[in-house]
Amino acid sequence: MKNITEVKELQLNNDDLKNENAKLQHELEIANAKIKWYEEQFKLNSAKKYGKSSDSFDEEQISFFNEAEITQRPEKEELVLEKITYERSKKRGTNKPSFEDLPIERIEYQIPEEEQVCGECNSKIHEMSVEIRKELKVIPAQVCIVEHVRKVYSCRQCEKTADKTPIITAPMPAPVISGSFASPSLIAYLMYQKYFAALPLDRQEKIFRDFGIEISKQNMSNWIIKASELWLESLFERLRKELLKETFIQADESPLRVLTKDGKPTDSKSYMWLYKSGNFGRKISLYEYQPSRSGKHARKFLEGFHGFLQSDDYAGYNSVEDITRVGCLAHARRYYTDALKILPKEAEIESTNAHKALKYFRQMFHLESKWKDLSLDERQKIRNIELKPVLEAYLSWLQEVQPKIVKKSKLGQAINYSLSNWELFNNILKDGQCELSNNGAERAIKPFVIGRKNYLFCKSPHGAKASAMIYSIVETAKMNNLNPFYYLKYLFEQIPNTKLTAPEALDHLLPWSETLPEECRRLFNTKK
Template sequence: MLVAAQAREVRKDDRIERLEKLVAAFKQAAFGRKSEKADPEQFDLALEDLETAIAAIHAEDEADSPSEKPRLNSRASNRGSLPAHLPRVEEIIEPESLICACGGGLHSIGEDVSERLDVIPARFRVIVTRRPKYACRVCTDGVAQAPAPARLIQAGLPTEATIAHVLVSKYADHLPLYRQAQIMSRQGIDLDRSTLADWVGRAAIELHPVFDALIADLKRSTKLFMDETRAPVLDPGSRKTKTGYFWALARDDRPWGGGAPPGVVFTYAPGRGGQHAERILQGFTGVLQVDGYAGYNRLIAPDRVGPDIWLAYCWAHARRKLVEITRTVSTPIAEDGVKRIGELYRIEAELRGLDAEARLAGRQARSAPLVADMRTWLTHNRARVAGKSPLGEALAYIAKYWDGLCVFLTDGRVEIDNNSVERSIRPIALNRKNALFAGHDAGAENWATIASLIETCKLNSVDPFAYLSATFTAIVNGHKQSRIDELLPWNYPSARYAPNWKTRWRQI
C-alpha cells in the first residue's frame, strides 16, 4: 500500500510540473516580448492545444481517483448554457424493477433532470419538385400546369439555402471551396471546386445591389470609421501575387446609443493610395476616424474639392508605439505616457453607454484636463529625447496627430480609438490566412461584397445563413429595386420572404 501511495504521489508531482510548464508556455505566448510572441492569428490555435493538454491531465487525475466526484475548474472551463429554442428530445430511464424488496410497488417521489448538448451532423438532401399537368376530358383547350419556380442559378443544382451555406462556410467560417468539395464528397456528392466557385460568383452578382444600398446607407451617416488591410491577388501575367487592399468603412454608434444600426463595407482597390479612400468616400460629409496612415491626409487637403471631412485619430495607435518601447527597454518616459493614456481609457469605460451629450460633458470635465497636462508633458519630453530614437519617433507621432487625437473631446459621438473597424477587419485577415490570395481582381471584389453583408449580419446579431437564404429567396421572386433597403441585414427578420408559388411537399 505504501509503495502504491508513493507511486501516486510521484505521478501527482509529475502532473503538477507538466501543468506549470503549460502555464509558462501560455504566459510566454500571451505576454512575451514581441519577437517571442505567437502570431495573433495563430494564438487561438496555441491556446486550444494548451487547454486540450490540461484537460487530458485532469482526466488522468480523475481516473486515478475514481471514487472522488470530478470537480469543475470554473476558470478553466465554461460549461455554457443550453438555449431554450433548441428542440428537446426526452429519454426516460426507469429502474430495472418497480417492485420493492418487501414486495410492494414503488411510486414516483420526484426525478433528477440533466441536459446534454447533442448534434445531428449536417446532411444534404434533394428537393424534388413535381409540377403535375392537367387537361380537360371534355375539350382540348390546352394543358394547365403551374409555372416552374424561379432559381438563383438557372438550371443549376443548388437551392438558395445551399448557396447561402457555401457562402457562409467560405466567408464566415473560412473554409476554402476545395475543402467544402471534400466535405460534400464524404456524402457521395461529387462536385468540382470550380462548380462551387461558379455558384459564389453568380451569388455575388445578385447581392451587389444590396451591397450598393449598404454602402449608400453608411455614407449618409456623419460619423464613420475607416481602415485598410492587405489583399494579395494573383497576377496571372507574372505568375506571382500583387498586393491589393480591402478598405473597410464602418459605422458603430452603439457606444453612445445612436439610432443607426452598425454596419461595415469592404471595398477592394488595387493599391493603398489616398485616392482610393477619396473615391470610396464620395458623398460622405462628417467625422472620419482613422489611424495615422498618411494617405488619409488628402481628405483634408486645403485645395480639395468635395464634401467636408474631419479626421479623428486613434489613441490606441499612439499608445501602441509607447508600449512597444517599454517591451524592449525600461523607459520611464514611455511608461508614464502609457499610464497617462490608460487614465483616458478608464474614463471612457465609465462613460460608455451614455448618450453623446453626457459623454461630451464627462470628457470635458475629466479627460480634457488630463489631455492638456499631457500636451505639456509631450512638449517637455520631446525637447529631452533624440528625435531619431524610437522614443523620439513615438512622441513625434503623437505630436503630429495631436489635433486629430483631441477631436473626441469636442464630439461625444467620436470614439477614443479606431478599434471598432479593426475588429471588423480581422475576419478578412483570417480568410486571407486560409486562402492565401484571391485569384483575380474580380474575385477580390466578390469577396468584399459577400464579406460586407456577412460581417454586417454579425454586428447586428443576425444569423448570416438565415439572412442570405431569405435574401436569395426574395431576389429570385422579383424583389423590387425600389425596396432594396428592406434586404439590408439589420432589417432581417422583420421582412419575411416566402415563395409566391404554391408547393406541395412529401417525403420520398
C-alpha cells in the first residue's frame, strides 16, 4: 500500500511539473512575442528617425551579395575602347529664364587715362576687348509710408448764392482694416512669410527690427486674423462650392495643438483637415480647422459632394454620405517597407514575403506611370485590362500567405491592412480620376506640417481657423501657378472694394480666372 501511495504522489508531482512547465513555456512565448514587438518598434522608429522618409525600396540596393545578377543587362552593348564620346558641360551663370527681365546695374572698371601707357615702349595703349562678370545682387525689402490724400471739392458759386453747398469727395479705395496702417502689401507679405516660407511671426519681428522697423508680432497676428475673417472667408466659401462640384476628392488630416484663451493646452487634440481636388478637375486645396478628429466634421464639410473620396483607412470618413470611398495603395505598400526596415542586417531580403509583396506594388505603379497622359475613359479601360489582373494576383497571394504569418507582426499587419481594405482598393478601377495613392493629399498637407514644426501651436481657435483659410488660398494659388504674395496683395486690394451681393461677385478673383493681372502669375512653373 505504501508503494502505491508513493507512486500516486509521484504521478501527481509529475503532472504538476508538466502543468508548471507548460505554463512557463506559454509565458516564455508571450514574453518572446513582446520582446520581438519591442525590437520591431525600436528598429522602425530608428529607421524613421535616421533613415529616408521615402517608402520606396531600390531594387539595386537591397542586396550586396547578388549585385551581379541584379545589374546584369545581357542586351547592353560591349564597351568599345576606341569610341570616344564628348559632351559639353552645361553652362552655369545668370543666363536663366527667370533672370531675363531683371534690371541691370553696370559697373565699369578702367585704367586712369594718365596711366594708359605701355610698359615696354612707353606708347599710349588702347581698349582691345571687354571682360564681363555677372552677379546676382540682392536688395533687401524696402518699407515706405504711403499717404492716401483724398481731396474734397465744393462749388464757390453755390457758396455765395445757394442755401446748401454741394460737397464732392474724390473716390478712394477702402483700406484692408479700418483704422490700421497695415496695407494690402504688408498683410500679404506677413502671410506669405508665415504660410509659404514657414517663418513664425517672432522671427519676422526680428527681421523687421534689423531694418529699423518696429512691428510687434501681436500686431502682425491681429492683422492676419482680422484680414482673413473680413475678406478671405468669403473667397474660401466660394472655393469650397467649386470643390464640391468635383467628382473626385482626396482627404487627409494632421494633428494641431491649439491653446485656450488662458494660454493652456486644450484637453482634446485638434486637427487640420485637408480636402484636395484630383488631377483632372479644378486645382483646389482647402484646409479646415476642427477641435477633434470626429467623422462628423468631414460629413459636414463635404455635404453636397457626390463622387469618389480617397483617403487612408480612417473610419471617420465612413460617415460621409453618398460617396464611394477609395483606398490608398501607398499606405498598404508602406506597411511592407516598414517590415523590411526592421529586418536584421544579415537577412536575405529577396526571400522575404515583404519583398515579394513589394513586387506587386512596383508593377502596379509602373503600369500607372505609363497612363498619365490618357483621357479618363481610356485610363479606366486600360486599368481594367492590365491593372486588374495584377490586383487579383496580389489578392491570391495575400489569401495564400495570411494563414502562415503571425498576425501581430509587421508583416501580419501589412497583410491584414490590404485584406481589410480590399474593397476600397478595388474601387480604383471604377473611375479614371481615381489615383492609386493618396499621396497628392499628403503632399498638399505637408506645408502645414512644416509650418507646425516651426511655430509649434496656434494660440487660439480663431488663429487656427485663420491659418486654415490662408493655407487654402496660398496652396490653391500655388497649384494654379500663381505667386502667393502678389495674389494675396491683389485680393486685399480688390475684395474690400467689391460688393459681395452674389456668390458670383468673386469669380473674377478665383485662382484660375483669366482676368487676374500678369503680376500674380509665376514667370515659370515651379514644383510645389
